[in-house]
Structure formats: C-alpha cells, structure tokens
Amino acid sequence: MEAPTGAMQQKKGSRATAVPPPTPEGEEGGHMKTFIGKRALASAISLVGLVILVFFLSRLTGDPTNLYLPLDATTEMREQFRELHGFNDPLVVQFGRYVGALVRGDFGNSIRQARPAMEVVLEAFTWTLWLAAITMTLVTAAAIVIGSLAAFKVGGIFDRIATFFSLIGASAPDFWLAIVAIVIFAVNLHWLPTSGTGTALHWVLPVAVLFVRPFGLILQVVRGSMISVLGSAYVKTARAKGVRTRPIIFVHGLRNAMLPVITVIGDQAAAILNGAVVIETIFGFPGIGKLMIDSILLRDFSVVLAAIMVSALAIFIMNLLIDLAYAALDPRIRY
Amino acid sequence: MAEHLLEVRDLSVEFHTAAGTVKAVQNVSWHLDRGETLAILGESGSGKSVSASAVMNLIDMPPGRITSGRVLLNGRDMLAMTAEERRRINGARIAMIFQDPLAHLNPVYTVGWQIAEMVTTHGGAARDAQARALELLGRVGIPDPQAAMGRYPHQFSGGQRQRLMIAMALAMKPDILIADEPTTALDVTVQAQVLALLEELQQETGMGLLLITHDLGVVAEIADRVVVMNNGQIVETGLAAEVYRNPQHPYTRKLIDAAPGKGQMPQARDRSGAPLLRAENLHKHYGAFHALKGVGLTIMPGETVAVVGESGSGKSTLARAILRLDDPDSGSILYRGQDLMTMTPRQIFGLRRDLQMVFQDPTQSLNPRMTVFQLISEAWVIHRDILPKAQWKARVAELLVKVGLRPEHAARYPHQFSGGQRQRIAIARALAMEPKLIVCDEAVSALDVSIQAQVIALLDGLRREFGLSYLFIAHDLPVVRDFADRVIVMKSGQIVDEGPVREIFEAPGHPYTRALLAASLDPDPEVQAARRQARASQEERIPA
Numbered sequence: 001m002e003a004p005t006g007a008m009q010q011k012k013g014s015r016a017t018a019v020p021p022p023t024p025e026g027e028e029g030g031h032m033k034t035f036i037g038k039r040a041l042a043s044a045i046s047l048v049g050l051v052i053l054v055f056f057l058s059r060l061t062g063d064p065t066n067l068y069l070p071l072d073a074t075t076e077m078r079e080q081f082r083e084l085h086g087f088n089d090p091l092v093v094q095f096g097r098y099v100g101a102l103v104r105g106d107f108g109n110s111i112r113q114a115r116p117a118m119e120v121v122l123e124a125f126t127w128t129l130w131l132a133a134i135t136m137t138l139v140t141a142a143a144i145v146i147g148s149l150a151a152f153k154v155g156g157i158f159d160r161i162a163t164f165f166s167l168i169g170a171s172a173p174d175f176w177l178a179i180v181a182i183v184i185f186a187v188n189l190h191w192l193p194t195s196g197t198g199t200a201l202h203w204v205l206p207v208a209v210l211f212v213r214p215f216g217l218i219l220q221v222v223r224g225s226m227i228s229v230l231g232s233a234y235v236k237t238a239r240a241k242g243v244r245t246r247p248i249i250f251v252h253g254l255r256n257a258m259l260p261v262i263t264v265i266g267d268q269a270a271a272i273l274n275g276a277v278v279i280e281t282i283f284g285f286p287g288i289g290k291l292m293i294d295s296i297l298l299r300d301f302s303v304v305l306a307a308i309m310v311s312a313l314a315i316f317i318m319n320l321l322i323d324l325a326y327a328a329l330d331p332r333i334r335y
Numbered sequence: 336m337a338e339h340l341l342e343v344r345d346l347s348v349e350f351h352t353a354a355g356t357v358k359a360v361q362n363v364s365w366h367l368d369r370g371e372t373l374a375i376l377g378e379s380g381s382g383k384s385v386s387a388s389a390v391m392n393l394i395d396m397p398p399g400r401i402t403s404g405r406v407l408l409n410g411r412d413m414l415a416m417t418a419e420e421r422r423r424i425n426g427a428r429i430a431m432i433f434q435d436p437l438a439h440l441n442p443v444y445t446v447g448w449q450i451a452e453m454v455t456t457h458g459g460a461a462r463d464a465q466a467r468a469l470e471l472l473g474r475v476g477i478p479d480p481q482a483a484m485g486r487y488p489h490q491f492s493g494g495q496r497q498r499l500m501i502a503m504a505l506a507m508k509p510d511i512l513i514a515d516e517p518t519t520a521l522d523v524t525v526q527a528q529v530l531a532l533l534e535e536l537q538q539e540t541g542m543g544l545l546l547i548t549h550d551l552g553v554v555a556e557i558a559d560r561v562v563v564m565n566n567g568q569i570v571e572t573g574l575a576a577e578v579y580r581n582p583q584h585p586y587t588r589k590l591i592d593a594a595p596g597k598g599q600m601p602q603a604r605d606r607s608g609a610p611l612l613r614a615e616n617l618h619k620h621y622g623a624f625h626a627l628k629g630v631g632l633t634i635m636p637g638e639t640v641a642v643v644g645e646s647g648s649g650k651s652t653l654a655r656a657i658l659r660l661d662d663p664d665s666g667s668i669l670y671r672g673q674d675l676m677t678m679t680p681r682q683i684f685g686l687r688r689d690l691q692m693v694f695q696d697p698t699q700s701l702n703p704r705m706t707v708f709q710l711i712s713e714a715w716v717i718h719r720d721i722l723p724k725a726q727w728k729a730r731v732a733e734l735l736v737k738v739g740l741r742p743e744h745a746a747r748y749p750h751q752f753s754g755g756q757r758q759r760i761a762i763a764r765a766l767a768m769e770p771k772l773i774v775c776d777e778a779v780s781a782l783d784v785s786i787q788a789q790v791i792a793l794l795d796g797l798r799r800e801f802g803l804s805y806l807f808i809a810h811d812l813p814v815v816r817d818f819a820d821r822v823i824v825m826k827s828g829q830i831v832d833e834g835p836v837r838e839i840f841e842a843p844g845h846p847y848t849r850a851l852l853a854a855s856l857d858p859d860p861e862v863q864a865a866r867r868q869a870r871a872s873q874e875e876r877i878p879a
Contacts, residue, residue, distance in 0.1 A: 233439040234439055234440055234442070236433070237431075237440065237500075239392070239393055240393060240425055240431040241425060241426040242423060242424070242426035242427060242456055243426075243456050244422065252441055252444075255443045255444075256442065331442070331443060331487040331489075
C-alpha cells in the first residue's frame with residue numbers, strides 16, 4: 001500500500017508484518033483471576049447483607065422456646081432454655097455473638113437436632129446436589145439432542161411433536177405432576193416407592209418430575225437458538241464445503257447455539273439447588289429445600305442461616321461456572 | 336455441442352413466500368470452462384447469485400423450487416444427483432467464497448481447524464489436513480501462518496479474512512471457484528490485492544472462476560466474459576471488453592452510463608469570504624486508540640467537501656465530531672463564527688436544525704414503526720418554530736416530490752420501500768429541518784449504481800436549489816469525483832492530502848492519494864488492462 005521507498009526499507013517492512021502480534025496469554029490468565037476475584041468480592045458483600053437481613057427477619061418471627069418445650073414445662077425450664085440459647089439477650093448482642101462465632105468458623109448448633117448446624121445443612125445439601133446434577137444432566141442431554149434435531153427441519157413432524165410436548169412440559173405445575181405420578185406409579189401400579197430414600201428406585205419419581213419443566217423450557221431455547229444459528233452465514237459456508245449434516249448441526253451449529261442455552265441451564269440448576277421445596281417435601285426427600293422449610297417452621301435459626309449461606313455460595317459458583325463456560329465456548333468473550 | 340466444465344441450462348428457480356411466488360431466475364443459461372473467468376453482473380434483486388446457489392445446492396427447498404433446467408458438471412446433471420453425491424462435489428470440485436468473510440467464518444473455531452476441516456471432510460487424514468492448512472495460509476499471504484493456525488476469525492483484518500476464505504476454498508484444489516461479491520466489503524487497496532491473489536491462484540491451478548458482482552470495475556479488472564442479469568433474466572452476454580464497448584441491451588447501457596467517475600469535474604471555487612463551518616485541530620480518543628489526530632477542515636456556503644479514506648481512517652469519527660454527536664476531546668468547531676465546542680446544550684439544540692446528517696444504512700436509521708409522514712414531520716415536532724401544524728401535510732408532500740417520491744407515500748412505513756427510496760426518505764427528513772449543512776456519511780455506498788447516480792443527482796440539484804453545503808464522507812473515489820468541489824484524504828486519523836477535486840484526481844500530490852486512485856477500479860476493461868500491464872512492468876523493474 002505504501003509507496004516503495006527503497007528495497008532495504010521494504011524488506012524491513014515485510015519482516016515487521018511477519019512478527020506475530022504479542023500473544024496476551026499470560027495477561028489473559030491474570031485478567032481471569034482478577035475477574036473471579038472481583039466477582040467473589042461482590043458476592044461476599046451481598047452474602048453479608050443477606051446474613052444480616054435473614055438474621056433479624058427470622059428473629060422477628062418470635063422466640064422458638066415454646067415450640068421445643070412440652071406444654072407443661074415450667075417457667076423456670078423455659079427460662080433456662082432461653083438462657084441456654086441466648087434468646088434473652090438484646091438482638092444486637094445475639095447478632096454480635098453470632099458473627100463472632102461465624103468468624104471462628106462456627107455456624108452455631110441446630111436446636112432441633114442438637115448438633116452443628118453446618119453439619120446438618122451439608123448433609124442435606126449433598127442430597128440436593130445429587131438430585132440437581134442427575135436431573136440437569138439428563139435434561140441437558142435430552143434437550144440439546146431433541147431441540148437440535150427439531151430445529152433442523154422446522155415445521156417437520158419431529159419438530160411439531162417435540163414442540164408440543166415441550167410446551168406441555170414447560171407449563172405443567174410440578175406439584176400436580178408429582179401427585180399424579182405418585183398415584184399412578186406408586187399407589188396404583190406399585191412400581192415405585194412413594195417417598196423417602198434408600199434405593200435407586202427412590203430417585204426415579206423425584207428426578208422424573210423435576211425433569212419435566214426445565215426440559216420443556218431448555219428444549220425451546222435450544223430449538224430457537226439453533227434455528228437462528230442454522231440460518232447463519234457460517235453454516236452456509238459449511239454446506240458449501242460439503243460438510244455432512246450431523247457435523248453441521250452438532251459441530252458448527254451447536255457450539256454457537258449453546259450460549260443462550262447455558263444461561264437457562266444455569267438458572268434451572270440454581271432453582272433446584274436453591275431447594276426444590278415442593279418436590280422434596282412431597283417425596284420426603286431429605287434435601288436442603290425440605291430442611292429449610294422444616295427449620296423455618298421450627299425457628300431453628302442457625303440451620304436457616306447456614307442453609308441460606310450454602311445455597312448462596314452454590315449459586316455464586318453456578319454463575320461463575322456459566323461465565324467461564326461462555327468464555328470457553330466463545331473465543332470472542334474474554335474477561 | 337462441446338462439453339463444458341460447468342454449464343447451467345435453462346435454469347428457472349421460484350421462491351414461495353407469503354406474498355406470493357417470486358420467480359428468482361428464469362431460463363438462465365451460462366457456461367464456464369477451465370482457466371476462464373466468467374462474471375455474472377447485476378444489481379440487487381437481479382437474481383445474479385441464484386444460479387450459483389443452485390450449483391452449490393444452497394437453495395432451501397422449500398421455499399425455493401427449481402422449476403426447470405439442468406446444471407451440468409462435465410456433462411453430468413447435478414440436479415439429478417443424490418444429496419450425498421452433491422455433498423462430495425461441494426468443496427472438493429466446486430468451492431465458494433462469499434461477501435462478508437467475518438459472518439461466513441465460524442466464530443468459535445480456529446482458522447486452522449476450519450481450513451483443515453475442508454480436507455478431513457473429503458476424506459483426508461487429520462495430519463495431512465493440518466499441513467495443507469499451514470501451506471495454504473502461507474500461500475494466500477497470511478503473516479506467520481504457524482501462529483495464524485490457532486487464531487480465530489475475529490482476530491484478523493477484513494482483507495485477511497477473505498484470504499482465509501480463499502485458502503479454505505482452495506484446500507481441495509477445486510476445478511471451479513465461485514466468488515460471490517468477494518471484495519464488496521473491502522477497502523479499495525485491499526480489493527485490488529484480493530483480486531490479484533484470485534487471478535494469480537487461477538493461473539497457478541487452471542481452475543474456472545465464476546465471479547458474482549455488482550461492480551463494473553471488478554468485471555473490468557478480472558473477467559474474461561460477462562453475463563448481465565436484470566430481473567432474473569440474462570439480458571446480455573459476451574466478452575467483457577466487447578460488452579463494455581458495445582452494449583446491446585438498454586439495461587446494460589444504463590448500467591454502464593450510471594458508473595460514476597466520468598462526469599465533468601467542477602472548477603475550483605473562490606474560497607474567500609466567511610466560511611460556513613471551520614473545524615480546527617480536532618482530537619478524539621477511543622480508549623487508547625487515537626481516532627483523530629488534530630484534524631481541521633473548512634466548508635464554504637454552497638460547497639461540497641468530500642472526505643475520503645479507508646476503513647479506520649477516522650472519516651466517520653470526523654463527521655460525528657463536527658456535529659457533536661460524538662464529542663471530540665479537544666479542538667474548535669466554528670459554525671458561522673460561533674464555537675460549537677463551548678456552547679451549552681440548549682444553544683446546540685437551536686443549531687441542530689442547521690446541521691443535518693444522512694447515514695449509510697437507511698434501514699437502520701429510519702424507525703421501522705413510524706410512517707414516512709411521522710418520520711419527516713418529527714423535525715417540526717422537535718423544532719416547533721419551523722412550520723405551523725396545519726401546513727405539515729402539504730410540506731411533507733412537497734418534500735416527497737422534491738426527492739422523487741410521491742405524496743401518497745407519506746402513509747407508508749420504511750419497509751415498504753426499496754433501499755434507494757429509503758435513502759430518499761432520509762434525505763427528505765434532513766431537508767425538513769431546512770438545514771444549511773448536510774453531512775452524508777457513506778450515504779450512497781449501500782445503493783446500486785443506477786440508484787446511486789440518481790441520489791447523487793438529487794443531492795446536487797438540492798444544493799443548487801437551496802444553496803446547501805455538504806460534507807460528504809465516502810470510501811468510493813469515483814462517486815466523489817462527480818460530486819465534490821473539494822476533497823480531503825484521510826489516513827490513520829490524519830489528513831494526508833487536500834485540494835480542489837480536479838487537483839486531487841488529475842495531479843495527486845501525495846503518494847497515498849496516488850495509491851488510492853490506482854487501486855480504484857475503472858469500469859472500462861481496456862483501461863484496467865493497461866493499468867495491469869503498467870503494474871506488471873513496474874514489478875519487473877523492481878528486482879533489477
């Protein structure tokens with residue numbers, strides 16, 4: 001483009017263009033760490049706010065003493081119970097004591113179970129984590145495959161069937177589904193247990209019922225996203241290259257189509273982690289949702305607080321994973 | 336009849352839409368032989384890409400339907416082949432590149448992978464594919480091919496991306512390369528490089544090249560034969576030089592006459608007296624990027640000043656800075672002696688009606704949910720003192736007639752118009768303000784040549800009628816030549832050359848201006864052939 005100003009300079013010029021631009025890989029790693037650090041700090045701040053809010057709001061519901069002692073307990077016994085759990089002190093003092101313990105890593109004890117609150121919570125959370133992981137893995141796999149195939153021939157018979165069932169799935173109330181499923185498969189057919197845990201069969205109904213709504217929703221998102229991707233210019237290029245249909249959908253299309261899908265998957269997973277309260281209660285599943293409801297009803301304050309902190313942390317990690325997945329899928333996204 | 340490498344015979348394609356059946360092409364026939372370059376020339380909507388899409392099996396059916404014809408590759412009808420047979424031909428025997436390489440490369444895979452995929456798709460081993468991709472990247476002139484293998488399309492410049500597309504298309508050494516508007520989105524100097532590369536590769540491999548374009552200059556530069564299409568039909572075909580010199584069909588004649596760059600250039604104007612607008616020493620940063628490095632210009636009343644430059648030169652930033660749509664960091668902008676930089680927002684508001692802008696893409700700059708009447712009269716809603724409401728309707732009708740539309744168009748919405756008509760609406764909207772200066776930012780770049788000529792003529796007429804001044808931002812030099820009084824050449828945020836239009840075009844002083852002029856393509860194949868020869872002899876001299 002520039003006018004030739006001599007062979008020497010030209011040579012120099014062509015060398016300069018041959019030198020690769022500095023690769024910012026090391027820097028990129030640093031950016032990523034700062035990004036995660038910033039997100040962690042922001043989440044920590046909101047977590048503190050949440051703890052303060054929940055601490056005082058839960059205390060507003062009143063003194064749990066009467067819920068735990070028998071009706072004929074004497075005034076002294078009640079007084080002793082209050083003294084033991086510190087309910088006599090002003091709220092601010094109680095809060096100070098709670099925060100003091102928190103800093104030492106002590107989340108308090110469960111009044112109901114008389115053991116460390118965090119132990120109780122983590123036990124329940126493990127159950128929920130498994131429930132969410134199994135459900136969301138199945139949902140994601142099914143929604144991606146079926147949604148992509150539906151998008152490939154829009155308006156075809158497969159697309160119409162898939163869309164029909166996904167709309168039903170996305171709009172069916174889960175408590176109703178749960179009860180109907182129990183009536184049919186447990187009560188009438190005796191194929192599956194009604195509730196509780198113990199065998200693999202106990203997982204079938206909760207997972208199946210939790211599966212329905214996210215599946216319907218994510219299938220729709222996959223389908224929509226995939227339709228726009230399959231209409232894109234780079235898919236046209238792939239067709240002009242002679243790429244086979246399956247890699248066009250699942251290699252060229254899918255990775256591009258996944259970005260909006262990941263957000264919804266994350267949302268739905270977070271909803272289960274947050275406590276699939278209704279489903280866990282109906283199926284007597286010992287997860288964190290059921291634990292939270294029970295603890296709120298019994299004013300087991302330490303457990304409520306610990307449960308909220310654990311779910312908040314889980315959601316923070318979930319969101320971080322979504323952001324990282326975005327960057328992993330799309331090289332144009334860098335933090 | 337001799338067997339051609341590729342022959343399209345009597346092809347007709349329809350598209351079934353909600354509005355009815357559209358006959359995209361009717362009874363189209365052409366052929367392509369080894370080592371030859373055939374150009375299909377046409378404006379938007381002429382159906383020039385449709386037969387190529389049929390060759391590549393890229394027509395979606397439905398809504399598309401091939402109603403007649405055959406597509407013969409070495410005498411075998413491709414339309415009678417199975418989908419799998421067609422797939423094996425795509426990429427391997429016939430490859431294709433497109434207009435917008437950024438959109439046509441997959442954003443989430445490395446370019447090395449995408450080029451190698453062409454080889455593995457057609458049965459090559461992964462390791463051979465990698466080696467071939469590396470070799471091709473070097474061949475098409477990508478610097479540091481090894482590192483380029485691992486990069487993504489967005490990390491390359493526009494010209495490099497088209498080179499990547501070419502590398503990918505050539506991976507299987509195809510017999511035929513179809514290039515659909517391959518240089519339309521590129522700067523002139525880059526366009527020249529890409530066309531030269533295509534020509535070179537064609538000579539090397541002996542492939543047949545089918546070029547789809549709207550640009551007579553591209554035809555003149557590279558095509559042996561040309562097929563001229565209009566409204567889905569071939570109106571003329573022949574040797575490129577023959578057709579240019581002696582067009583048989585009225586449409587071809589119209590197209591050749593509309594090509595810009597042949598008109599009478601105005602005499603240099605007397606520039607004494609008070610300028611309408613004078614900008615001095617404008618600076619603008621976007622983060623670390625220095626977009627304007629101390630730029631200044633003067634516009635006299637009734638004068639058209641053109642700013643030309645390639646993408647990234649800062650020409651649009653300059654236009655936006657002068658209107659204070661995007662505040663410059665420093666500098667002064669004197670409009671009739673008042674400094675726009677120190678004005679309060681209220682004062683600026685009062686001046687807005689004097690300074691109007693027409694943007695490149697009227698599809699985006701006109702609100703799709705407003706009628707033409709609303710779009711034009713909005714000016715008077717904002718600046719209440721221009722016109723009493725009772726006269727709005729009559730004035731809108733008057734303005735529509737002035738820009739070559741009809742009064743009854745006022746009730747319609749932008750999507751009901753063609754691109755050229757929409758740009759007229761945008762001009763009518765600017766005129767509604769009764770401005771003194773209209774800034775046209777690539778206002779005719781997106782339009783077909785025949786429409787372009789009409790819009791330029793319209794702008795010129797309005798200048799004479801109302802004594803308007805224009806600041807005309809463009810990348811296309813021939814358009815500027817026909818229209819501007821004065822030309823400013825920008826490069827990397829600086830003005831490198833400036834002068835009356837005659838001086839710039841007839842005796843360009845700066846080497847960059849000369850390079851721009853040399854790279855811009857003349858619609859006459861003979862002129863281009865002479866230039867090519869001159870370039871070749873120059874290149875021969877350099878090593879000696």
